[in-house]
Amino acid sequence: MSTTLNQTWFMTQRQLTAILRQPAYLVITLIQPVIWLFLFGSLFRKVVELPGFGSGSYLDYLVPGVVVMSAVSSNMWAGMGTLEEIERGTLNRFLTTPVSRTALMNANVVQQGISTAVQSAVIVLLGKLGGADYPGGIGGLVILVVASILLGTVFGACSNALGMLVRQRESIIGINTFLLLPLTFLSSAFMAPALMPSWMRHVADFNPVNWALVSGRSAMAADPRWGDVLSRGGALLALAVAAVWLSTRTFRAYQKSV
Amino acid sequence: MTADAPAVQAHDLIKTYPGGVRALDGMALTVAPGTVFGLLGPNGAGKSTTVKILTTLARPDSGTALVAGHDALRHPDRVRRSIGVVAQRSGADPVATGRENLLLQGRLYGLRGAGLARRADDLLARFDLVDAAARQVKTYSGGMQRRLDVALGLVHRPEVLFLDEPTTGLDPEARTAMWDEIGRLAGDEGLTILLTTHYLEEADRLAERIAIVDRGRVVAEGTPDALKGELHGDAVQVELRDAPDAVDGHLIATALGEFGGVRDVTLDGRRLSARAEDGPAAVPHVLATLEQQGVTVASVTVARPSLDDVYLRYAGRRFADADSGTAPGAGVPAPAQAAAPANPSGGAR
Numbered sequence: 268m269s270t271t272l273n274q275t276w277f278m279t280q281r282q283l284t285a286i287l288r289q290p291a292y293l294v295i296t297l298i299q300p301v302i303w304l305f306l307f308g309s310l311f312r313k314v315v316e317l318p319g320f321g322s323g324s325y326l327d328y329l330v331p332g333v334v335v336m337s338a339v340s341s342n343m344w345a346g347m348g349t350l351e352e353i354e355r356g357t358l359n360r361f362l363t364t365p366v367s368r369t370a371l372m373n374a375n376v377v378q379q380g381i382s383t384a385v386q387s388a389v390i391v392l393l394g395k396l397g398g399a400d401y402p403g404g405i406g407g408l409v410i411l412v413v414a415s416i417l418l419g420t421v422f423g424a425c426s427n428a429l430g431m432l433v434r435q436r437e438s439i440i441g442i443n444t445f446l447l448l449p450l451t452f453l454s455s456a457f458m459a460p461a462l463m464p465s466w467m468r469h470v471a472d473f474n475p476v477n478w479a480l481v482s483g484r485s486a487m488a489a490d491p492r493w494g495d496v497l498s499r500g501g502a503l504l505a506l507a508v509a510a511v512w513l514s515t516r517t518f519r520a521y522q523k524s525v
Numbered sequence: 526m527t528a529d530a531p532a533v534q535a536h537d538l539i540k541t542y543p544g545g546v547r548a549l550d551g552m553a554l555t556v557a558p559g560t561v562f563g564l565l566g567p568n569g570a571g572k573s574t575t576v577k578i579l580t581t582l583a584r585p586d587s588g589t590a591l592v593a594g595h596d597a598l599r600h601p602d603r604v605r606r607s608i609g610v611v612a613q614r615s616g617a618d619p620v621a622t623g624r625e626n627l628l629l630q631g632r633l634y635g636l637r638g639a640g641l642a643r644r645a646d647d648l649l650a651r652f653d654l655v656d657a658a659a660r661q662v663k664t665y666s667g668g669m670q671r672r673l674d675v676a677l678g679l680v681h682r683p684e685v686l687f688l689d690e691p692t693t694g695l696d697p698e699a700r701t702a703m704w705d706e707i708g709r710l711a712g713d714e715g716l717t718i719l720l721t722t723h724y725l726e727e728a729d730r731l732a733e734r735i736a737i738v739d740r741g742r743v744v745a746e747g748t749p750d751a752l753k754g755e756l757h758g759d760a761v762q763v764e765l766r767d768a769p770d771a772v773d774g775h776l777i778a779t780a781l782g783e784f785g786g787v788r789d790v791t792l793d794g795r796r797l798s799a800r801a802e803d804g805p806a807a808v809p810h811v812l813a814t815l816e817q818q819g820v821t822v823a824s825v826t827v828a829r830p831s832l833d834d835v836y837l838r839y840a841g842r843r844f845a846d847a848d849s850g851t852a853p854g855a856g857v858p859a860p861a862q863a864a865a866p867a868n869p870s871g872g873a874r
Contacts, residue, residue, distance in 0.1 A: 270635075277632050285620040288661070356614030360677070363580045363610040365602055366633040524543075525582045 271367040278366075278374030279381070282348075286382065300337045300390045304329065304397065307457060319461045323400070330394035330401075331411055331483045332456035334387045335476060338415035339450065341386060342379055342423035343443045346430025349375070353434065359525065368522075372515050375427055376420055383419035387412045402489035410496060411483035417503040418479040424510035428517040450476045455484075478503050530594060532558040532685050532717035533579060538588035540574050540741075548574040549585065550741035556719055556734075558684075561711045563732030564721040565832070571741040572721035573613060576689045579719070580610045593684045606634070609678030609686045613693065615670050616677075619663035623654050623673050626662060627680055634681035648676040652706070668699030675706065686710065688720045692727060700727075707731055725832040735832075739840040753830045755838075759804025760828045761787070761811060763797040766821035773818070780814050787811065795823075804828075 286292065308326050315325045352358045361371060391408055401408055429439055453470050454477035460468050471477040482499035485492040533556040540549040549571045556562040564572045577583035579592050581601035590597040593607035617626050627645040636644065649658045652672040657665060662673065671691065678686055691707065692700040708731065711718060722728050728735050729749045736746040745752060769777060778790040786802040801807035804827035815822055
């Protein structure tokens with residue numbers, strides 16, 4: 268057991284080091300949320316004045332939206348890295364060592380979780396610098412970050428499964444570009460549910476991206492709605508577990524196909 | 526594992542990939558401990574699949590595989606602790622430094638602390654990577670990457686080292702350097718090396734024993750010399766000063782053929798070729814006979830049969846044709862067939 272934990276840490280460390288050594292990648296993943304934050308922030312500033320929006324400043328409303336959207340968009344590329352490791356032979360090299368197979372899979376999840384946490388925290392800080400107000404305090408922000416980590420885990424694990432299954436970059440690129448915007452706009456990321464067409468609101472109820480937003484925003488409110496936090500957070504947790512299980516199954520299938 | 530138990534023993538391995546491609550079709554091999562064993566064959570012959578099964582990456586449909594005394598199918602974990610693997614594709618982490626790659630590899634085998642650091646330093650020195658140790662692997666040349674790959678395979682002092690096409694893609698200079706390195710490894714106490722290659726020269730030079738693989742099974746096995754020896758005869762080539770006329774030519778051929786051990790005499794202009802059981806021993810007789818016939822000799826060469834000849838004999842096609850995927854027979858030109866010393870009395874030497 269302690270061996271698996273140790274090995275998980277070695278493999279996580281390897282992945283984190285790799286990310287830190289690619290400054291271009293780092294800068295892009297941090298600049299993109301900034302652009303979204305200030306682009307959408309300026310574009311939609313006046314929507315809060317619509318009757319029924321129910322929030323004081325649009326930036327307050329937008330920060331969780333950008334946190335969650337960024338968690339989705341950065342994690343959904345995880346499969347590209349896995350694909351590269353397969354093609355380069357790195358994965359096979361590890362598979363001929365006694366390293367625990369669980370540690371190999373866990374390292375992906377842990378690394379993605381840490382990266383998502385850092386990215387989310389940076390966006391929250393940038394929002395604060397831009398004048399956003401977080402009435403729910405630190406507790407609410409922590410829950411927002413946890414929800415974005417869970418959501419990121421769902422997309423990261425699915426992306427890894429896809430990478431191992433289809434072994435084709437084009438498929439991952441195609442599915443990601445197809446999914447990102449619809450999933451974001453079929454949620455309350457940028458627009459209050461009260462102002463969404465009713466069919467969209469109903470679709471959003473089944474959208475995991477929206478679950479992360481609802482649990483995050485509910486926890487960040489001045490008067491947190493814990494019921495919503497727990498129901499959506501619980502659903503996200505269940506989905507994350509299912510996605511990791513799926514990618515573990517795919518990993519076993521990959522080992523059989525070598 | 527006892528001292529004289531085989532380091533690798535595989536029986537009747539069958540492996541079919543989805544789509545019905547039969548990669549292995551009764552593959553069997555036995556490698557004695559402390560030796561270098563070469564699996565020689567063209568691309569697609571089943572060498573890599575064999576290595577994947579022996580290194581626990583893949584499972585066969587049926588058959589058995591023992592590696593370093595452990596059952597690769599039932600106890601893959603024990604096998605993994607005992608083997609080092611240098612795969613065809615590098616597998617080193619390009620963003621990490623050479624040293625970091627070695628340290629991580631060692632940790633996966635449970636090495637820690639000062640012992641691991643010392644081992645990494647030793648390997649970096651041994652493979653001439655000290656200056657590059659702190660550089661990211663993506664800046665390495667092909668030869669350096671390959672040396673690092675071998676170092677990664679050795680970090681935990683394995684009993685059996687698998688080298689899957691270790692010099693494919695290297696330039697000639699790097700290839701020669703890698704050959705020297707493998708030659709030195711072979712001298713390491715007790716290390717068994719299983720090498721796959723599709724270079725005849727590489728197998729000839731490095732391996733003590735060779736198995737020729739074709740279409741998923743071993744078609745011939747032995748020491749390089751024994752395999753070549755089974756072809757019965759060295760090629761003796763004599764260059765004459767002047768081309769004899771047809772009548773003299775016939776007389777010369779008949780006279781030479783009267784010796785035991787010299788046969789298949791052919792004369793083409795000034796070039797006289799023959800096969801002899803023992804080429805060097807036949808040369809004085811050949812020269813004396815030619816002198817009696819009043820023929821002046823310009824030069825004599827004796828050549829051992831090449832592994833290419835061996836391959837042609839056992840796989841029924843030229844190595845280069847098989848390697849480029851030519852259908853059996855289709856790409857074998859008639860003269861090459863004629864050059865095959867298909868001696869019907871073949872067998873013991």
